[in-house]
Amino acid sequence: MELVSQILFGLLNGVTWGILLALISSGLNVIFGLLGIVNVAHGSFYMVGAYLAWLITTQLGSFWLALFLAPLIVGMLGILAEFILKPVEQNHTLSVLGTFGVTLALQGSALTIWGGAPKRLSAPVGWKFSLFGTGYSYYRIIAAAISLITLICLWFLLERTDVGLKFRAVQEDPELSVAAGIRVPLVYSLGFGLGAALAGLSGALVAPTVSITPEMGLRIFAIVFLIVIAGGLGRIWNAVLFAIVFSVVRGLLTTFFNPTAALIATFVLVLVFLLLRKNLPTSRG
Amino acid sequence: MSGGSKRYLMKAVASSVAVTSIGVLPLFLGRFQVVLLTEVIIWGVFALSFNLIYGYTGMLSFGQSMFFGAGAYILTYGIIWEFGLPLSLVMVALGGALLGLIVGAVAVRVRGAKFFLVTLVGAILFHLIALDNRWLTGGDDGLLVPLQFRGITENFYLIYGFGLFVGLVTFAIVKSPVGLVFRMIKGDRERAELLGYWTDGYRILSFAIGGAIAALAGGLYGYTTGFVSADFFHWSYSADAVVWTVLGGSGTIAGPFVGAALLTFIREVLSSTWGVVYPVLVGLLLVGLVLGFPDGVVGLLGRISSRYSDKKGADGG
Numbered sequence: 001m002e003l004v005s006q007i008l009f010g011l012l013n014g015v016t017w018g019i020l021l022a023l024i025s026s027g028l029n030v031i032f033g034l035l036g037i038v039n040v041a042h043g044s045f046y047m048v049g050a051y052l053a054w055l056i057t058t059q060l061g062s063f064w065l066a067l068f069l070a071p072l073i074v075g076m077l078g079i080l081a082e083f084i085l086k087p088v089e090q091n092h093t094l095s096v097l098g099t100f101g102v103t104l105a106l107q108g109s110a111l112t113i114w115g116g117a118p119k120r121l122s123a124p125v126g127w128k129f130s131l132f133g134t135g136y137s138y139y140r141i142i143a144a145a146i147s148l149i150t151l152i153c154l155w156f157l158l159e160r161t162d163v164g165l166k167f168r169a170v171q172e173d174p175e176l177s178v179a180a181g182i183r184v185p186l187v188y189s190l191g192f193g194l195g196a197a198l199a200g201l202s203g204a205l206v207a208p209t210v211s212i213t214p215e216m217g218l219r220i221f222a223i224v225f226l227i228v229i230a231g232g233l234g235r236i237w238n239a240v241l242f243a244i245v246f247s248v249v250r251g252l253l254t255t256f257f258n259p260t261a262a263l264i265a266t267f268v269l270v271l272v273f274l275l276l277r278k279n280l281p282t283s284r285g
Numbered sequence: 286m287s288g289g290s291k292r293y294l295m296k297a298v299a300s301s302v303a304v305t306s307i308g309v310l311p312l313f314l315g316r317f318q319v320v321l322l323t324e325v326i327i328w329g330v331f332a333l334s335f336n337l338i339y340g341y342t343g344m345l346s347f348g349q350s351m352f353f354g355a356g357a358y359i360l361t362y363g364i365i366w367e368f369g370l371p372l373s374l375v376m377v378a379l380g381g382a383l384l385g386l387i388v389g390a391v392a393v394r395v396r397g398a399k400f401f402l403v404t405l406v407g408a409i410l411f412h413l414i415a416l417d418n419r420w421l422t423g424g425d426d427g428l429l430v431p432l433q434f435r436g437i438t439e440n441f442y443l444i445y446g447f448g449l450f451v452g453l454v455t456f457a458i459v460k461s462p463v464g465l466v467f468r469m470i471k472g473d474r475e476r477a478e479l480l481g482y483w484t485d486g487y488r489i490l491s492f493a494i495g496g497a498i499a500a501l502a503g504g505l506y507g508y509t510t511g512f513v514s515a516d517f518f519h520w521s522y523s524a525d526a527v528v529w530t531v532l533g534g535s536g537t538i539a540g541p542f543v544g545a546a547l548l549t550f551i552r553e554v555l556s557s558t559w560g561v562v563y564p565v566l567v568g569l570l571l572v573g574l575v576l577g578f579p580d581g582v583v584g585l586l587g588r589i590s591s592r593y594s595d596k597k598g599a600d601g602g
Contacts (some may be wrong), residue, residue, distance in 0.1 A: 032398070038398045084572065084576075085576070087576060088575055088576065092345075092401075093345050094575050094579065097345075097527070097574075098575040100568075101574075102568065104564050104567050104571065105565050105568030105572070106568070107564060108562065108563070108564030108565035108567075108568055112565060222406050222409055225402050225405075226402065226406065229399055229402060258417070260416055260417045267406060267413070268410070270406075271410075274395070274399070274403070275395065275403075
């Protein structure tokens, strides 16, 4: 009975965290999967989102306001970064280096301004319900629900509107898109901004459940990148499924092994999957 | 004398002068500066290993920290088990090369952005595994390398001679027919493939040589500091190698050393007061380099000097 409840707990935790992970990945999916820009700075956008949530909540007193403002600010930060790196964004190697520079700059700025000591934000919804003998915060459920709604909106935007059509047109054939009257540079700016805003939103959503540190972005980045590639570039629901599988597997392994060993095993599983599935759809270049 | 061989001679003279002046520098420096200079040479060797993979063979790998950490631990155990330094260093090089073969064989299966990701995840995995196996690595707390006391200057000349040796070997490799294939793969992999070269084999070879050099750098770093820990595997060491190489000039032997020296100098100038802005500065520098000077300091100097000699040649003709 003890084991069963532990496994169920691991499952629930895996699914709620998995949906949040899917939201972070969706931003990278827009930037890397749809626009083909390798964005190493994605984790840092997420980190900035979390810090903004902490800052706005402690200064202005409303977490829900932070949830609205953080994506907006991070989105503009993304547009700025894309504007600066526009000349190299089609070159995979140079954009890895350039966005890695952005990562160092953002992480270093966070360290300079707020220091290395972790910041904590109390959950805006305090209640817990008891589950298998332990308290489970309602906030995690709410955060997962907000993520899911955002993902549905994103899917609608990309698959059912003109905006999404333009994104895919630009990815298919930039030259023909110009000929068809699409303002390609604008699409890149907005796409990058949208992706960054999604990272900012997920950072803000996660903020009350984790300790906020300058390194949190780099820690999550590799996982998010793996999910986007393993799920298939540009395919939102595949990535969602993969994010949930990833965190459920990790959650279940954590019930049996120590967290580090569980993470190692999960990484190895994903890596093997990635290497065996050779004919993955890739972006240009 | 033709312009090409004249430039070649100029480069040879400039390199000899630079190498010799670094060799006599400790006579004029304080103890602290000598230690710093020793570290710069080790970092230069480490960045050179990345440069072979990236600058010469065209693979952006974030995996060099795997070899750095492995080299440091192989050396530590070599010293603990009393194999002596020379034999330990041979083991370090062989171990690094073997690891390079394995990692390379996995990594070359994927292309482009996925390649970068696989090497990064490999580096993260090695760090996690090292943290998780305290019985072997000592985890965060690390292990002490049981060493007899050596003079700072003595250690400097050991590292200096060693750096010179690795630099020359790397130079010989990149100028050899094998090095030519490396550069052809960097320029146009498909063409190399069509010409009948087994490009994956050459890429794995590049990884193995780079792995051996990085492992040696890790071993010597452990030997110099007398301490190794699981953090030697942290991928931020890979990132440092990337930044040093890109700043100094990728695809050159001197570049990684110049980059390591410049950034160490900047960090020391900033000292403790401004040390906190160092990563911000490095980040912005990287963005600027990527946008404006993709071939780094050495590339820039080369362009300036070739423009100068071209002008002179034109005047003479």
